[in-house]
Amino acid sequence: MLDELGDWRKTHYTKDITPELVDREIILGGWVRNYRNLGGLKFISLQDKYGERQITLKRGVVSDDVFDNTKFGYQYCIMVRGIVKAFNEAPGGIEIIPSEIKLLNKTPDKLPIDMTGETVSELDLRLNHRALDLRSLKNQAIVEIRGELLRAIRKFLFKRDFTEITTPKIIGSATEGGTELFPIIYFEKEAFLTQSAQLYKEQLSGVYEKVFEISDCFRAEKSRTKRHLCEIFTLDVEMAFVTMKDVLELLEELVYNAIKDIRENKMGALKYLEMENKTVVPEVSFPRYKYEEIIELINNKNGFNLEFGEDIPTEAYRRLGDELSGYYYITHWPMSIKPFYIMASKNPKYSESFDLQKGMLELTSGGTRVHNKEQLMKALEEKGLNPLSFKSHLTAYDYGMPPHAGLGLGIDRWVSIICGLDDIREAVMYPRTPDRLTP
Amino acid sequence: MLDELGDWRKTHYTKDITPELVDREIILGGWVRNYRNLGGLKFISLQDKYGERQITLKRGVVSDDVFDNTKFGYQYCIMVRGIVKAFNEAPGGIEIIPSEIKLLNKTPDKLPIDMTGETVSELDLRLNHRALDLRSLKNQAIVEIRGELLRAIRKFLFKRDFTEITTPKIIGSATEGGTELFPIIYFEKEAFLTQSAQLYKEQLSGVYEKVFEISDCFRAEKSRTKRHLCEIFTLDVEMAFVTMKDVLELLEELVYNAIKDIRENKMGALKYLEMENKTVVPEVSFPRYKYEEIIELINNKNGFNLEFGEDIPTEAYRRLGDELSGYYYITHWPMSIKPFYIMASKNPKYSESFDLQKGMLELTSGGTRVHNKEQLMKALEEKGLNPLSFKSHLTAYDYGMPPHAGLGLGIDRWVSIICGLDDIREAVMYPRTPDRLTP
Secondary structure, three states, X not given: OOOOOOOOOOOOOHHHOOHHHOOOEEEEEEEEEEEEEOOOEEEEEEEEOOEEEEEEEEXXXXXXXXXXXXXXXXXXXEEEEEEEXXXXXXXXXXXXXXXXXXXXXXXXOOOOOOOOOXXXXXXXXXXXXXXXXXXXXXXXXXXXXXXXXXXXXXXXXXXXXXXXXXXXXXXXXXXXXXXXXXXXXXXXXXXXXOOOOHHHHHHHHHHHOEEEEEEEEEOOOOOOOOOOOOEEEEEEEEEEOOOHHHHHHHHHHHHHHHHHHHHHHOHHHHHHOOOOOOOOOOOOXXXXXXXXXXXXXXXXXXXXXXXXXXXXOHHHHHHHHHHOOOEEEEEOOEHHHOOOOEOEOOOOOEEOEEXXXXXXXXXXXXXXXXXXXXXXXXXXXXXXXXXXXXXXXXXXXXXXXXXXXXXXXXXXXXXXXXXXXXXXXXXXXXXXXXXXOOO | OOOOOOOOOOOOOHHHOOHHHOOOEEEEEEEEEEEEEOOOEEEEEXXXXXEEEEEEEEEOOEOHHHHHXXXXXXXXXXXXXXXXXXXXXXXHXXXXXXXXXXXXXXXXXXXXXXXXXXXXXXXXXXXXXXXHHOOOHHHHHHHHHHHHHHHHHHHHXXXXXXXXXXXXXXXXXXXXXXXXXXXXXXXXXXXXXXXXXXXXXXXXXXXXXXXXXXXXXXXXXXXXXOOOOOEEEEEEEEEEOOOHHXXXXXXXXXXXXXXXXXXXXXXXXXXXXXXXXXXXXXXOOOOEEEHHHHHHHHHHHHOOOOXXXXXXXXXXXXXXXXXXXXXXXXXXXXXXXXXXXXXXXXXXOEEOEEEEEEOOEEEEEEEEEOOOHHHHHHHHHHOOOOHHHHHHHHHHHHOOOOOEEEEEEEHHXXXXXXXXXXXXXXXXXOOXXXXXOOO
């Protein structure tokens, strides 16, 4: 029989139970992370959003009713009314002596995944039971860091006069010529899920000058790697009246400040993930390599034979990551492998574009954009795209589009890097891959 | 011939040009909002992200080159290097005497919509040229308020220990039994765009206790009213270990604080929209009416003949708005018209549910949820839904789901209310309706 919530309300989170509260009555709520029954003595470790506290049931100290009738089970949802006591041998030096315990919801005798922290279940199994799995201390740490990262990004950009934009996820035509778009049936019309906020953020740089969006993008890529998702969370930034050079400087500062904030506010989570010595505030400015230098580095040291104009294959990035482990830029990519909206350098073989790398992983792409309509139409044609499909977008270039530059950054990938995760699916609450649509 | 950006960078925004800068050289960038040519004297009103400043070209004072060769046109994108001068007759008491002007991008002689503020073009035409239209002072004011609202909501919820969640937009099955879902082709499988974060936020209340999300939801509703969009921006909130009563209190405080922040930080924008006397900080707590009282009020005063169990038709809401113009709650809706996840009251004819109204408009729906798995399965069956389609969601209820309650709030509609907009499409940068997929 389950108890009703009734008029009980939590008075504190576990983290708020400090020595000043000794001898005070409190109400905690959460889940049974662990329990032990030593005959005349029973312990419950109650876990909530912020941590855990020990509930101690000693025969004779608590009522017989509480001692005999309290049900135990992993992840049972309970509330505890009790008195805070100092007790050196309890974790954190504090225990709760309960006067009453409510059992709000139960679990089966055997949980599908281990929640005590003793063993780690396989990721796919964990994802199948994600609402349970997310209660693990590792996942709590990841989510704390992800949250802090998003807060840090917003804080940084608002301070620098950025406007947060919200652009549509449903788009009318296959922009960027993508074959990696999910089609939607939009009433009787064909439409697609947006692949990036690229064109909209460019338009809006002509209104708000400095804009950003943090939102979902969708990629119908069938790649089943540990680095790709079909639904990704992306930071998009665009700035008017600047070039790539300014974006490189902004991004360095953003990375610097975000990691500084995470270290300042979430060191406990970093430590739990054993990343406190790896996720360190990077020195700015970041090393800058031209694409040709990187190609040379790969070819010389690693026995590759890459030619100008080739994209860098994963295996080469892996070797590159052995040489360059920190944050670094690769700039001046060949124009031939960049999208139509990227500006050419003075030597049109090169483009005013960059990637921000962290070791082997690409975290960001960006560059100076074309802001002249005729140039943009020419670029579309050169890429084999039909300017007619971009009619509505091109219209924006008739009305005083400023010079602009920007970047796109994969939040999930950055969370993976900061948290030292092996698989990007761990960075997301409910990941979407070609094989995973639930939960 | 257009100028290159080169090494010019803006030194200030228009808002930063204060009397302390008199006699200093500055660089501004933006768009020509208006211009006048009085022979020996020319004025340009340069508009940027934050406002406008007068650029004064007087023959003999500026160089002949600047005076004779500066091109004029509405919404031309320009940068101006010049000296700040005090001049009482200029707007804000300041004018800029230019030493050099760059023309970065031009516009056609005739713009498709009026940008001087003299006339207001029809909304559909404005939406067709949205990147231009958003530069209007009215739209600047709306976007400022929308931005402040989002900041205020996050600030409020973070202070109260909420975790910001990010839930998937692509879902595997037609939850909530909706006929209003957009189908997607997800590789070879059928999938849908999410209609709300409802089920995910409920699951996550069992992990983070207090959660919120601000994100896109998708409704394939063919209604062509001024109050509906197909892609909506929604605030979802869910709290564990509480009931509807606590949610009502939280939401009152949220509304109170958000409007307080907007009035404190964006009074200029409110005044521009002539809403400074209408969008006032509401008194809490809000009036609370039971559904049955509202039905009675409508029937008595307005000649309707609504019966218990009926949804309230738009026309009745309109009349209701004449009686009750502020924020108020309608609680205890008939169980029969509420979704399966809503908890019944002690008398199961009623539900533990509420709407928050502002006048005639429904802004929020919420309530206490069912947290017991058997009850939830029974509720699904009673609503004619197949528990098998909810298999993955129901699993979460096996693992200690806490009692929980929450709300969903339409951000776009709230922006409309705060800004006094007649049409919800004005509250969104790029609205999506059954007829509009571009820009």
